[in-house]
Structure formats: structure tokens, C-alpha cells
Amino acid sequence: MKNYFSSNFKLGVLGGGQLGRMLLSETQKFDVYTAILDSSETAPCAKICNEFHQGDLLDFDTVYNFGKKVDVLTIEIENVNIEALEKLEKEGLTIYPKPRNIKTIQNKASQKLFYKDHNIPTADFSRFASIEELKHAINNDAVSLPFVWKSARFGYDGNGVKVIKKVSDLDHLPTAECIAEKLIPFKNELAVIVARNKSGEIKTYPVVEMEFHPEANQVEYVICPARIDESVAKKAREIALKVADAFDFVGLLAVEMFQTQNDEILVNEVAPRTHNSGHYSIEASYTNQFEQHLRSILNLPLGNTNSKVAGIMVNLVGEEGYTGDVIYENIEKIIAIDGVTPHIYGKKTTKPFRKMGHVTIVHENINNAREIAQQVKETVRVISKQN
Amino acid sequence: MKNYFSSNFKLGVLGGGQLGRMLLSETQKFDVYTAILDSSETAPCAKICNEFHQGDLLDFDTVYNFGKKVDVLTIEIENVNIEALEKLEKEGLTIYPKPRNIKTIQNKASQKLFYKDHNIPTADFSRFASIEELKHAINNDAVSLPFVWKSARFGYDGNGVKVIKKVSDLDHLPTAECIAEKLIPFKNELAVIVARNKSGEIKTYPVVEMEFHPEANQVEYVICPARIDESVAKKAREIALKVADAFDFVGLLAVEMFQTQNDEILVNEVAPRTHNSGHYSIEASYTNQFEQHLRSILNLPLGNTNSKVAGIMVNLVGEEGYTGDVIYENIEKIIAIDGVTPHIYGKKTTKPFRKMGHVTIVHENINNAREIAQQVKETVRVISKQN
Numbered sequence: 001m002k003n004y005f006s007s008n009f010k011l012g013v014l015g016g017g018q019l020g021r022m023l024l025s026e027t028q029k030f031d032v033y034t035a036i037l038d039s040s041e042t043a044p045c046a047k048i049c050n051e052f053h054q055g056d057l058l059d060f061d062t063v064y065n066f067g068k069k070v071d072v073l074t075i076e077i078e079n080v081n082i083e084a085l086e087k088l089e090k091e092g093l094t095i096y097p098k099p100r101n102i103k104t105i106q107n108k109a110s111q112k113l114f115y116k117d118h119n120i121p122t123a124d125f126s127r128f129a130s131i132e133e134l135k136h137a138i139n140n141d142a143v144s145l146p147f148v149w150k151s152a153r154f155g156y157d158g159n160g161v162k163v164i165k166k167v168s169d170l171d172h173l174p175t176a177e178c179i180a181e182k183l184i185p186f187k188n189e190l191a192v193i194v195a196r197n198k199s200g201e202i203k204t205y206p207v208v209e210m211e212f213h214p215e216a217n218q219v220e221y222v223i224c225p226a227r228i229d230e231s232v233a234k235k236a237r238e239i240a241l242k243v244a245d246a247f248d249f250v251g252l253l254a255v256e257m258f259q260t261q262n263d264e265i266l267v268n269e270v271a272p273r274t275h276n277s278g279h280y281s282i283e284a285s286y287t288n289q290f291e292q293h294l295r296s297i298l299n300l301p302l303g304n305t306n307s308k309v310a311g312i313m314v315n316l317v318g319e320e321g322y323t324g325d326v327i328y329e330n331i332e333k334i335i336a337i338d339g340v341t342p343h344i345y346g347k348k349t350t351k352p353f354r355k356m357g358h359v360t361i362v363h364e365n366i367n368n369a370r371e372i373a374q375q376v377k378e379t380v381r382v383i384s385k386q387n
Numbered sequence: 388m389k390n391y392f393s394s395n396f397k398l399g400v401l402g403g404g405q406l407g408r409m410l411l412s413e414t415q416k417f418d419v420y421t422a423i424l425d426s427s428e429t430a431p432c433a434k435i436c437n438e439f440h441q442g443d444l445l446d447f448d449t450v451y452n453f454g455k456k457v458d459v460l461t462i463e464i465e466n467v468n469i470e471a472l473e474k475l476e477k478e479g480l481t482i483y484p485k486p487r488n489i490k491t492i493q494n495k496a497s498q499k500l501f502y503k504d505h506n507i508p509t510a511d512f513s514r515f516a517s518i519e520e521l522k523h524a525i526n527n528d529a530v531s532l533p534f535v536w537k538s539a540r541f542g543y544d545g546n547g548v549k550v551i552k553k554v555s556d557l558d559h560l561p562t563a564e565c566i567a568e569k570l571i572p573f574k575n576e577l578a579v580i581v582a583r584n585k586s587g588e589i590k591t592y593p594v595v596e597m598e599f600h601p602e603a604n605q606v607e608y609v610i611c612p613a614r615i616d617e618s619v620a621k622k623a624r625e626i627a628l629k630v631a632d633a634f635d636f637v638g639l640l641a642v643e644m645f646q647t648q649n650d651e652i653l654v655n656e657v658a659p660r661t662h663n664s665g666h667y668s669i670e671a672s673y674t675n676q677f678e679q680h681l682r683s684i685l686n687l688p689l690g691n692t693n694s695k696v697a698g699i700m701v702n703l704v705g706e707e708g709y710t711g712d713v714i715y716e717n718i719e720k721i722i723a724i725d726g727v728t729p730h731i732y733g734k735k736t737t738k739p740f741r742k743m744g745h746v747t748i749v750h751e752n753i754n755n756a757r758e759i760a761q762q763v764k765e766t767v768r769v770i771s772k773q774n
Binding site: 003005006007021024025028029030031047048049050286287291295300301303304306308309325326327328331332335336338339341342343344345346347348362 | 390392393394408411412415416417418434435436437673674678682687688690691693695696712713714715718719722723725726728729730731732733734735749
């Protein structure tokens with residue numbers, strides 16, 4: 001085994017946001033020297049990594065030159081320059097996840113085609129080079145309303161996704177490549193994180209459930225374990241394994257799925273990295289997803305993915321109507337509750353819907369955890385002094 | 388409440404060793420800006436804190452000037468310049484633990500006198516201004532052999548403590564102030580960590596047990612919960628609370644105790660800070676000791692001190708015969724075991740008996756955890772390339 005611990009080994013990470021920051025907590029635990037590339041000098045990782053480089057993740061030279069400085073390269077965001085990664089890989093650099101996997105995944109059209117090619121269940125869809133092409137297809141009844149429009153590139157946190165009920169819903173959307181996907185009336189949105197190392201060792205985390213706000217149609221709680229039948233959970237884990245296997249994936253793969261009304265599992269989309277749906281693992285799991293990511297890309301043995309206790313995660317997002325220096329109102333009230341842990345991502349400025357942190361609630365009993373989660377959600381507010 | 392999270396608030400920490408490093412993991416989680424003072428530019432905290440200052444913790448001006456830069460000051464080591472802390476406190480700086488508590492505790496003679504003054508059970512002892520005075524007392528039969536010699540100042544990890552069976556055992560010991568303590572044949576060495584905030588909220592962690600190597604008389608395992616009678620555990624927690632109360636303590640107080648042959652509890656010594664005996668809490672407890680320390684000194688509500696699972700800690704110390712660039716031999720073998728987490732402190736150079744890291748073993752069942760701990764202990768070695 002290579003000597004990663006307190007050695008001259010250098011891990012490089014493309015992206016220095018909150019996922020990178022939580023990864024740094026693990027690289028510090030193992031004393032793995034870590035260099036970060038991010039476009040912003042105020043990125044959450046900037047001040048606490050071993051080495052910070054400021055630069056554009058989509059720029060060939062920037063990514064290539066950064067890659068030349070490290071021994072293993074990974075990502076915390078999939079929107080990175082793939083050509084640079086491909087060249088670095090050709091030159092012998094170890095890069096996980098593999099550039100070809102990132103390339104397939106970072107474009108939603110190619111990602112969906114990949115599922116079709118590999119017999120992975122997913123909602124039907126059509127791909128369009130531009131929104132004009134899509135409108136043309138609607139006019140010719142080749143696509144029928146309603147459907148889900150998804151931008152092929154750069155979608156993030158609900159950006160780049162819209163339910164289209166009438167043609168005018170397409171107004172003001174980006175004109176670039178997109179897909180039109182069949183609208184799936186689902187019972188549950190589920191997710192499974194798969195970890196796989198180069199040696200082929202593979203493990204899945206338990207199935208988590210995204211509970212939506214009944215009106216706002218926004219994920220309110222990520223709940224582990226999902227409150228679903230064992231047979232459905234088994235199927236979800238099997239499909240997640242099948243996806244990772246099809247990719248010949250190395251690293252962490254977060255597989256988001258729909259549980260349909262008749263308990264079919266359809267893959268919605270995947271992320272080739274640590275994921276919001278796995279944040280609960282820091283407090284609840286034997287091995288959290290960030291440590292697991294590190295283990296998988298360094299080809300170390302994978303850790304136990306079981307949970308010690310039930311876990312629920314609530315995102316801390318900026319309230320509407322507030323932009324400015326952040327204040328976490330009532331945070332002292334929520335940490336007074338047993339089993340409640342806030343994670344603050346280190347962004348000084350809040351703005352509406354910006355992900356500023358998250359709160360994990362752990363409890364032996366999932367129903368108690370769920371009650372506390374609601375209390376947390378109703379108590380803490382991410383605001384600013386000035387509106 | 389003061390706004391500590393992602394704000395302009397600045398926490399200062401005297402000392403940048405492994406305890407500071409594990410604290411940084413928590414200040415990063417809460418995004419509390421943290422400045423560290425340590426004499427070594429290669430201290431474990433140096434590269435990963437928000438602000439690092441190099442300087443002597445025992446120098447008045449260095450500590451005073453550092454204190455002027457921060458809003459709340461704390462310690463991760465008790466050997467610091469007290470006069471500077473007293474002046475800073477007089478000038479209005481919030482310092483926890485309180486300088487007068489650190490002062491009493493950093494001198495073992497005054498610490499023992501404090502126990503006597505407050506009716507806290509402890510082994511009988513005599514205080515001597517020098518080793519010459521002690522020898523004189525032995526010659527006059529005022530102190531009888533065997534006894535335990537303890538240096539009044541700067542003892543650490545077994546340094547500054549020696550069992551004296553014959554007068555010549557005193558040869559080559561430091562000549563400074565010391566105590567002679569009655570040798571206690573104990574059943575168990577126990578420890579309880581108490582947390583208390585300024586508002587007076589107070590909590591104890593479960594009693595842990597130090598299991599010694601049968602021959603080497605070195606602590607091998609810190610085990611939580613201690614495998615002792617509930618009545619003994621209750622007594623130990625009560626006495627720990629009594630000690631914290633007597634000090635009117637704010638912060639974390641680690642109380643080390645002996646369980647005597649007839650189940651008396653005697654206080655051995657205390658540390659006014661996070662402690663090796665609480666490292667298991669990172670993986671096993673609802674609130675780990677480092678987060679709890681932060682909560683207590685910032686007067687936030689204290690977290691749940693209960694355990695999710697049983698935890699055992701094994702120290703990773705440098706093997707005899709090896710000095711140089713550290714290698715953690717077989718670390719990949721131990722992390723292949725479920726529930727095993729190494730913490731590497733980030734010291735590049737190993738030397739015999741140097742504390743380089745620790746390993747936590749968690750399991751639902753403490754007996755299984757104990758078996759795995761032994762396997763870990765027998766597998767991993769802290770060595771170097773060159774002898």
C-alpha cells in the first residue's frame with residue numbers, strides 16, 4: 001500500500017465548496033495532505049486546506065496544471081474540464097471518479113442514454129439539441145404535455161429542471177441542449193450511495209428517503225433508513241449496484257431514484273461524488289460518506305456502511321427576503337435538543353435559497369427523530385441583519 | 388446569544404497539538420473562526436487553523452499579546468503563562484477554563500491541597516519544595532517507602548511520576564518542587580469528563596476504564612463504558628461533579644480516579660481540558676468532547692453525553708527503536724475491520740513513545756469491541772523507514 005498518512009502524498013480536489021469542506025475533516029483525521037482548486041477565494045475550503053489554488057474548474061490549463069501538482073485527483077463537483085482530466089489520465093495520473101464517468105454523468109442526455117444502453121430502469125425521455133428543437137417536437141406531437149424539461153448541462157439543486165404543463169412554461173428557459181422526460185407520479189424519492197474501490201470492493205449505504213413539503217414540492221427531510229418495505233429497499237440497493245457496475249465506477253456514486261405508484265424503481269439521476277443525501281452519515285453511520293470517498297479513491301478497504309442510529313437531515317437554506325451577513329437565528333435553541341448537530345458551511349453571505357449548512361438529527365428511534373426534525377425545521381432561520 | 392457562527396467572532400486557543408487539532412474539526416463544523424498559539428511551526432494545528440501564531444506559551448508577553456487579538460480564550464494544554472491570563476481576565480477577556488483553575492491544577496501540590504481543602508477523597512500526600520527536602524523527610528521517617536513521587540509542575544503522559552521503592556530510585560529525578568503520595572493498590576483506574584458552561588448547566592460523560600497491560604503497567608485501552616458495578620460508576624460521576632463544583636469550573640474537566648480494593652473512589656488528578664480518556668467520544672457519543680468543550684466555553688447549551696455504541700480507544704505511540712519519518716504499518720489491515728477509525732495527528736516524525744495518533748473501535752457490544760481492540764493493538768505499528 002502507498003503511504004498516504006503524514007507522508008508526502010498529495011491529494012487534489014477539484015472544487016472547494018461544502019462537500020470539499022466535509023471531506024477535509026476526514027483528510028485531516030487521516031492527515032492526508034490535500035490541495036484544493038476552486039474559482040472563489042472565499043470558498044468554504046479556502047482557509048483550511050493544506051494548499052489552496054484559485055482558478056476556473058472549466059478551464060483546460062487551470063485544471064491540467066493543478067493536476068500536475070498532485071498524486072491522486074478527485075472532484076467534489078462534476079462540472080469540471082473533462083479534456084484536461086483525460087489528458088492527465090493518459091499521462092498516468094490516478095483520477096477517481098474516472099473522467100469518462102464524469103463526462104457521461106455531467107451531461108444529462110448522455111447519462112440517460114447510458115441507462116437505456118445498460119438496461120437500467122429510468123423514465124422515458126427524448127433528447128434535443130436546443131429548446132427550439134423541443135418546441136418543434138411538441139408542435140408535431142412527438143412530445144406530449146406534461147413532461148419534465150431538464151437542461152443537459154450545469155443543472156444544480158433544482159436549477160435546470162422544470163415541469164412543463166403548457167408550451168409557454170418553456171419561455172425564458174436556457175436555449176441549449178436539453179431532454180424532455182416523462183413525468184413520473186412517484187410515491188417516494190429515494191437515494192442510495194454506492195462506494196467502490198479500484199480493487200472492486202463495493203458497498204451500498206442504506207436507502208434514504210426524501211420527504212417533500214406537501215405544498216412547496218421541496219425536499220424537507222432526508223431520512224435514513226427510508227420508511228419503505230424491505231423488498232423495495234432491496235430492489236433500490238440492487239439497482240444502485242447495477243448502475244455502479246455498469247459504470248465500472250470507482251469512488252462514491254449517489255443514485256437518486258423514484259419509487260413509482262406500483263413499486264417500480266426508476267433511476268432519476270446520479271452524482272459521481274459525495275452527496276447531500278449522505279450527510280446524515282457523519283453522525284449516524286459507522287463510516288461517513290466523506291471518509292468512505294477517501295477510502296474508495298485511495299483503494300483502501302471500505303468501511304461499514306451500517307448506521308449506529310437513525311438519522312435525518314434538514315438543509316439550512318437562506319430565507320427569502322434576506323441577503324447579507326448571515327445570522328443563524330435560534331441555533332442555540334436547536335442545539336439544546338439531544339442528538340441535534342448543525343453543520344455551518346462557512347459562507348459569510350446568505351441569499352434566498354442558498355445552501356448555507358445542514359442539521360443532522362440522530363435518535364435510536366426514527367419516529368422520534370422525525371418529530372425533532374420538524375421542531376428543528378420550524379425553529380432555526382437563516383437570515384441576515386439587513387434585508 | 389452572541390453570534391459565533393460564520394461571524395467576526397474570534398476564538399483563541401493556547402496550544403496547537405492533537406487536542407487542538409481535534410477541536411478544529413468542531414470549530415470548522417460550526418464555522419467558528421479560530422486562532423492558535425503554539426511554539427512549533429510544525430504543530431498539528433499550524434496549517435489548518437484560520438490563524439496561526441508561533442510563540443512560547445509560557446512567555447508573558449506572547450500569551451498576553453495573543454489574548455488581545457481574540458474574543459474568547461481557551462487552552463488545550465495547562466502549561467501556559469498564568470500571569471498573562473490573569474491580566475487579560477482583569478482587562479475583561481473571557482477565558483475558560485478560568486485562570487485561577489488552571490493555576491491550581493497546573494501545580495500538582497496545589498491541586499492536591501485543593502482536594503484536601505474541599506473534602507474531595509484523594510490519596511494522602513506530603514508536599515516538598517525540593518527533592519532534598521523529600522530525602523530529608525525519608526531519612527527522618529516522615530515519609531515511608533514505597534510511595535509515588537510526582538513532580539509538581541510539567542508532568543505529562545507518565546513523565547514526572549515515579550514509584551519510589553528505595554531511596555536510590557530518587558536519583559536523577561528533577562530537583563524541583565514535588566509531592567510524595569501514598570501508593571494506592573487500585574482495582575481500576577477510571578475517568579469521568581465533566582462539562583459545565585457559564586450558565587451552570589453541567590453534565591458528565593459515562594465512566595471510562597483504563598485497562599493496563601498486565602506486565603508493562605501502561606494504559607493499553609480506554610474503555611467506555613467502564614466494566615464496573617453501577618453503584619461504583621454512580622459514585623465516580625458524583626465525585627467528578629463534586630470536583631467541578633468545587634472549582635466552580637467552566638469548560639471541560641477530565642477527572643482521573645482510582646477505584647480502590649474496597650470500592651472507594653479517590654481522585655488521582657484532573658486536567659482542565661479535553662482529554663485522551665474522551666477520544667472515544669468522537670465516534671461513540673452523541674456529542675463528542677471537542678464539540679462539548681466548544682459548547683461549554685461559548686456558553687451554548689451542552690450536548691447529550693450518552694453513547695450511541697460502546698467505544699474503546701487505543702493510543703498509537705511510536706515504537707521503541709524507531710526515529711524518523713513515520714510509517715503506520717498495517718493501517719490498511721485495521722481499517723478493514725468494521726467500526727475501526729484511526730486518527731493521525733499529523734506529526735511527521737516518530738520517536739519512541741511519542742503519541743502519534745489513536746484508534747477508536749466502536750461496536751454495539753463492548754466485548755466484541757474489546758476483542759477487536761486487541762486485534763488492532765497487535766496489528767498496527769508506528770515505525771519509520773530508518774531505525
